[in-house]
Amino acid sequence: MNEANSWLITGGAGYIGAHIADSFLAEGKEVIIFDSLHNGLESRIDYLSEKHKKEIPLIVADIRDLSEFTRALREFTPQGIIHTAALKSVAESNEKPKEYFDVNSLATKQILEIMSSNKICNFIFSSTAAIYGSPMHSNPVIEDDIKNPISPYGASKLEAESEVNSFLSLPGNFGTSLRFFNVVGAASPALMDNSRDNLIPIVINRIKQQLSPVIYGTDYPTPDGTCVRDYVDVRDVAMAHLLAATSKSPPPRAMNVGRGHGYSVREVIKLVSDLLENGHISPHEEKRRTGDSAFLCANTELIESQLGFSARYTLEESLRNMLD
Numbered sequence: 001m002n003e004a005n006s007w008l009i010t011g012g013a014g015y016i017g018a019h020i021a022d023s024f025l026a027e028g029k030e031v032i033i034f035d036s037l038h039n040g041l042e043s044r045i046d047y048l049s050e051k052h053k054k055e056i057p058l059i060v061a062d063i064r065d066l067s068e069f070t071r072a073l074r075e076f077t078p079q080g081i082i083h084t085a086a087l088k089s090v091a092e093s094n095e096k097p098k099e100y101f102d103v104n105s106l107a108t109k110q111i112l113e114i115m116s117s118n119k120i121c122n123f124i125f126s127s128t129a130a131i132y133g134s135p136m137h138s139n140p141v142i143e144d145d146i147k148n149p150i151s152p153y154g155a156s157k158l159e160a161e162s163e164v165n166s167f168l169s170l171p172g173n174f175g176t177s178l179r180f181f182n183v184v185g186a187a188s189p190a191l192m193d194n195s196r197d198n199l200i201p202i203v204i205n206r207i208k209q210q211l212s213p214v215i216y217g218t219d220y221p222t223p224d225g226t227c228v229r230d231y232v233d234v235r236d237v238a239m240a241h242l243l244a245a246t247s248k249s250p251p252p253r254a255m256n257v258g259r260g261h262g263y264s265v266r267e268v269i270k271l272v273s274d275l276l277e278n279g280h281i282s283p284h285e286e287k288r289r290t291g292d293s294a295f296l297c298a299n300t301e302l303i304e305s306q307l308g309f310s311a312r313y314t315l316e317e318s319l320r321n322m323l324d
Contacts, residue, residue, distance in 0.1 A: 080122025258298025
């Protein structure tokens with residue numbers, strides 16, 4: 001393995017992590033996967049290994065297993081770390097806040113300390129738009145907007161970002177936090193999102209079962225009364241990580257990753273219904289859920305200007321990939 005061209009990806013058997021691995025491999029880079037397989041799938045790594053015709057080291061371990069993480073760094077001495085491993089359910093985080101802070105924040109801090117001890121200086125952190133919470137305006141959020149997470153998940157990722165910033169403030173260290181919005185799409189059926197918490201997989205599964213998708217809240221201050229979100233294709237998210245990792249100059253400490261355009265829940269349901277040719281199924285309307293913001297979309301000017309990033313896939317293209 002070419003150590004100067006290798007990256008260790010925590011959570012690399014997950015939906016987003018596997019797509020990042022795919023994009024790095026396509027660029028001739030080596031990857032090492034570090035994943036507990038709690039939510040990740042070994043079949044994704046098998047698929048990537050076959051696709052790129054190379055063996056991909058897979059270390060099955062929890063990121064809180066510091067001895068195993070240290071061993072992995074010493075065995076493979078990667079150029080840098082792409083840190084996607086995390087607990088990601090907003091609802092679950094309300095039930096298990098301590099575990100979310102342990103995995104998302106404390107483990108990130110400890111990983112950065114181990115990296116420093118092993119003189120590994122490059123770190124790209126997969127963060128989230130959840131750190132912004134529920135903005136009090138209906139403009140695309142910029143990186144300097146107020147951070148007011150409304151769930152332990154968002155708060156734990158914001159705390160982790162603070163640890164990343166401390167690491168990046170040290171001379172010689174390089175990296176960024178990428179705050180991605182609602183991630184959709186798939187490069188292959190083998191890399192599909194298996195989450196039970198994300199809106200679009202839920203909508204697709206319900207309509208395929210001839211069940212009404214559910215809209216929570218129809219009285220928001222948006223054009224059709226339902227929440228508006230920014231949906232970005234997972235392949236674009238993967239490309240953002242690659243651009244950040246290969247940037248010739250130090251990137252900003254944090255950047256939004258989105259399309260910069262929002263779709264309402266009602267619009268998403270109609271798109272999926274039309275593509276599945278099940279327009280006769282009407283959504284079921286429920287009351288608002290606690291913590292849902294009316295509007296959360298990305299201002300992407302910073303990542304566009306600093307990394308030359310531009311989202312390539314429309315929401316309809318992402319949906320077609322998921323359905324095909």
